[in-house]
Amino acid sequence: MEKIRKSKKSYFQSFIFFFIVSFMSIPVLAQEEDNLTTERKAPEFTLQSLEGETISLSDYKGKNLVLHIATTWCPFCNAEAPHLEKLYQDYKDKNVEVLIIDVKEPKDLVKSQLKEKHALSFPILLDPDGKVAASFAPKDVLPDLSRDEVMLASNLIIDKEGKIRFMSLLDSKNFDAELVELKKRLDELL
């Protein structure tokens, strides 16, 4: 009986040890794996557009998709919005589509403060609980933030096969409102 007790204690101690070691190793692993440039499969999603249309990522199979994650109050999203519209106009004949996923905001607000304010002609999807935005967040980046918060003002390119070929998280010191880097990567893909 005493032996069983000791054995249980030993297992528990080992569990604690591995628990601590595994968390200590996270920063090292995060440095080694560059999540933002990994060509991982984009998570599938289905959301409603402002017009009430149901849109899924799979609808864009065979096309290159530029995806921007936004809120109406996000200063950087507002600065990028006119350039996203310009990008859409410049690239829509090159098999490129543009989408905005708006996070946790009501339809009427998004319609007036994003679509109409910036005269956006491409679809805007509503992500009412932020789950879709969160599904795109690299798990080791900014671990103390909620996952949908990590993704605000992010841009992604999802290729014809549904792989993420570009992802930029917000970097306000090197803010690229005109989407220069994204367009460069897009041109390489086309």
Add this chain to the structure above:
Amino acid sequence: MNCFRPLLLILIFSFLPVQDEFVIFQAEDTGVKTGNNQYEISLPFKILDGYYIQAEKGVPENIIPTQVTFQKNKLYEITGYEILPLEEKSIFLDTIEHKVWSNDFRIRVLIKVNDKSRSLTKQLTGEVVYQACNNKQCFYPRNLNFEIDFI
């Protein structure tokens, strides 16, 4: 065996994601000046290093300005208030200019009490709504509650 359970719980909760606050109410530095039935209360707030919040005025339509609201109290009337930032600057995002605050700000509140409530302990409670950013991220708007007692 028992000593491992609290340790395990501490470890688990240490690694769960948390929603950060970027402004702190420094209640211990609150200033109260009185004269007759008038009070001037100065509420100090600290914006964490490396972060800024949107200003109260001078922000574009879509941006959420810093705002304060107070709860009504039968013992007094708020006759005025102003938010006084220590450091305000303009930033440009593409062509859009807006004003932001960093470091500290104070909220100066003017209060008028009636004769009956003058000697009573009174409470000033309210809420600051702000939206913060740093060099890497913009964050969902936060609601920061504050509460002080004064006589």
